[in-house]
Amino acid sequence: xxxxxxxxxxxxxxxxxxxxxxxxxxxxxxxxxxxxxxxxxxxxxxxxxxxxxxxxxxxxxxxxxxxxxxxxxxxxxxxxxxxxxxxxxxxxxxxxxxxxxxxxxxxxxxxxxxxxxxxxxxxxxxxxxxxxxxxxxxxxxxxxxxxxxxxxxxxxxxxxxxxxxxxxxxxxxxxxxxxxxxxxxxxxxxxxxxxxxxxxxxxxxxxxxxxxxxxxxxxxxxxxxxxxxxxxxxxxxxxxxxxxxxxxxxxxxxxxxxxxxxxxxxxxxxxxxxxxxxxxxxxxxxxxxxxxxxxxxxxxxxxxxxxxxxxxxxxxxxxxxxxxxxxxxxxxxxxxxxxxxxxxxxxxxxxxxxxxxxxxxxxxxxxxxxxxxxxxxxxxxxxxxxxxxxxxxxxxxxxxxxxxxxxxxxxxxxxxxxxxxxxxxxxxxxxxxxxxxxxxxxxxxxxxxxxxxxxxxxxxxxxxxxxxxxxxxxxxxxxxxxxxxxxxxxxxxxxxxxxxxxxxxxxxxxxxxxxxxxxxxxxxxxxxxxxxxxxxxxxxxxxxxxxxxxxxxxxxxxxxxxxxxxxxxxxx
Numbered sequence: 183x184x185x186x187x188x189x190x191x192x193x194x195x196x197x198x199x200x201x202x203x204x205x206x207x208x209x210x211x212x213x214x215x216x217x218x219x220x221x222x223x224x225x226x227x228x229x230x231x232x233x234x235x236x237x238x239x240x241x242x243x244x245x246x247x248x249x250x251x252x253x254x255x256x257x258x259x260x261x262x263x264x265x266x267x268x269x270x271x272x273x274x275x276x277x278x279x280x281x282x283x284x285x286x287x288x289x290x291x292x293x294x295x296x297x298x299x300x301x302x303x304x305x306x307x308x309x310x311x312x313x314x315x316x317x318x319x320x321x322x323x324x325x326x327x328x329x330x331x332x333x334x335x336x337x338x339x340x341x342x343x344x345x346x347x348x349x350x351x352x353x354x355x356x357x358x359x360x361x362x363x364x365x366x367x368x369x370x371x372x373x374x375x376x377x378x379x380x381x382x383x384x385x386x387x388x389x390x391x392x393x394x395x396x397x398x399x400x401x402x403x404x405x406x407x408x409x410x411x412x413x414x415x416x417x418x419x420x421x422x423x424x425x426x427x428x429x430x431x432x433x434x435x436x437x438x439x440x441x442x443x444x445x446x447x448x449x450x451x452x453x454x455x456x457x458x459x460x461x462x463x464x465x466x467x468x469x470x471x472x473x474x475x476x477x478x479x480x481x482x483x484x485x486x487x488x489x490x491x492x493x494x495x496x497x498x499x500x501x502x503x504x505x506x507x508x509x510x511x512x513x514x515x516x517x518x519x520x521x522x523x524x525x526x527x528x529x530x531x532x533x534x535x536x537x538x539x540x541x542x543x544x545x546x547x548x549x550x551x552x553x554x555x556x557x558x559x560x561x562x563x564x565x566x567x568x569x570x571x572x573x574x575x576x577x578x579x580x581x582x583x584x585x586x587x588x589x590x591x592x593x594x595x596x597x598x599x600x601x602x603x604x605x606x607x608x609x610x611x612x613x614x615x616x617x618x619x620x621x622x623x624x625x626x627x628x629x630x631x632x633x634x635x636x637x638x639x640x641x642x643x644x645x646x647x648x649x650x651x652x653x654x655x656x657x658x659x660x661x662x663x664x665x666x667x668x669x670x671x672x673x674x675x676x677x678x679x680x681x682x683x684x685x686x687x688x689x690x691x692x693x694x695x696x697x698x699x700x701x702x703x704x705x706x707x708x709x710x711x712x713x714x715x716x717x718x719x720x721x722x723x724x725x726x727x728x729x730x731x732x733x734x735x736x737x738x739x740x741x742x743x744x745x746x747x748x749x750x751x752x753x754x
Contacts, residue, residue: 283295346440732749
């Protein structure tokens with residue numbers, strides 16, 4: 183009779199009459215949204231005696247095909263043996279069980295099934311059956327597997343990066359760290375996730391919050407240098423770059439950093455060494471500047487003795503010796519003055535005292551000093567007076583322009599030296615033009631360095647100096663806040679200029695439609711110059727080009743007319 187009943191159940195897919203599944207709840211269980219099976223614990227191998235429609239849909243077998251069989255029919259060679267053993271011993275011992283295992287449907291396709299199994303006992307406590315709830319968890323299981331695989335690939339990728347890298351939440355919690363980051367921060371492998379990045383900040387509170395504050399700036403890569411601390415107490419400096427990104431609706435931060443402690447320590451040592459050297463230099467310069475008066479006295483006394491000796495020497499050879507002595511003393515005094523000026527500037531002793539004055543005031547002083555020197559060198563000295571008022575330190579500005587004139591006279595073999603101005607908006611360009619040999623473009627910055635000389639002096643026996651003149655000019659211009667400019671054409675001459683602010687209270691009042699006063703209607707004009715002196719021609723050509731003119735320079739009128747016709751001008 184029992185065999186007949188079991189066969190009837192297998193044919194219909196429903197429990198046979200007299201089975202342990204009551205008909206009163208059969209319909210509801212059969213239509214439940216989860217797979218439900220009932221296994222008879224009283225029969226050998228605990229066979230299935232009931233399987234609802236959802237269980238059939240999950241496994242791919244009809245309910246009738248499941249009845250009388252063990253759930254092991256769904257397992258395959260890839261099913262985890264340890265999980266299978268866990269299920270077996272739970273059945274043997276009558277214990278509840280919840281497990282996920284790989285199974286196979288009737289068509290051979292694998293799927294992941296979650297089985298929640300509970301034992302059923304009668305009033306005497308005897309195990310009679312197991313009720314199992316089956317769920318298809320293939321999709322979430324595959325998603326979890328993909329996530330694990332992605333995590334594994336990401337970990338392998340980040341570990342391959344030679345720089346330390348962290349992934350953070352916006353509150354600073356570390357989500358992921360590569361092995362380089364663990365090594366740099368001195369922590370065991372795998373111990374960084376879950377910790378806050380601020381744990382590694384230095385003790386200074388401002389530094390502690392600096393990194394996170396910088397990281398919260400949106401949509402930009404930030405680079406920040408901060409001091410950090412390892413758990414072992416060792417401090418370090420890190421140069422960090424951060425970038426925010428969105429993942430699954432949440433903001434994350436990628437932080438890549440580099441340990442720059444050694445570089446920082448080297449910078450600190452170098453800074454301290456430089457500061458010490460600068461202190462020593464300033465101390466020596468202050469001493470030299472303070473002692474300048476005492477050091478000058480012997481030179482002045484020697485100059486006076488040489489002048490006095492001049493009246494007591496009557497022979498030609500003796501007067502030649504006295505003249506050479508006085509020349510050597512003047513050269514020594516010039517060099518000594520240059521050294522003292524350099525020491526004063528470097529020691530910060532020399533101060534600027536700007537005031538408003540007429541530029542012509544210093545022009546007259548310069549003409550009185552340098553016109554005789556130009557005449558002695560066989561040069562023509564020209565001065566273009568100006569009524570402009572400027573704001574500067576007249577003493578220091580005179581030193582700058584005087585150096586320009588001294589160099590122009592020293593290195594110009596023949597021709598002229600011109601001192602003039604040109605107004606440019608609210609500034610005055612004070613320039614010295616010469617017809618000297620010119621300066622190669624590759625040397626125009628080099629001449630402003632200490633102990634660099636521009637060439638051979640023009641006047642025989644005249645000292646070339648120590649090469650400090652333009653170095654002093656550069657420092658004076660920096661002290662005054664004035665810009666310097668050098669222009670030169672080889673074998674035609676050079677222009678050295680300094681730009682000085684005009685005194686606003688002396689500036690002419692004009693409307694915005696008025697042209698600037700500095701170049702009155704001459705820029706772009708063609709200017710004809712006729713002079714039989716080639717050096718004068720070169721000097722005037724250079725000056726006119728400075729003013730923006732097109733110079734036509736010739737020795738005779740017919741030559742000038744020929745040049746004009748070649749340029750397309752009319753002959754009058």
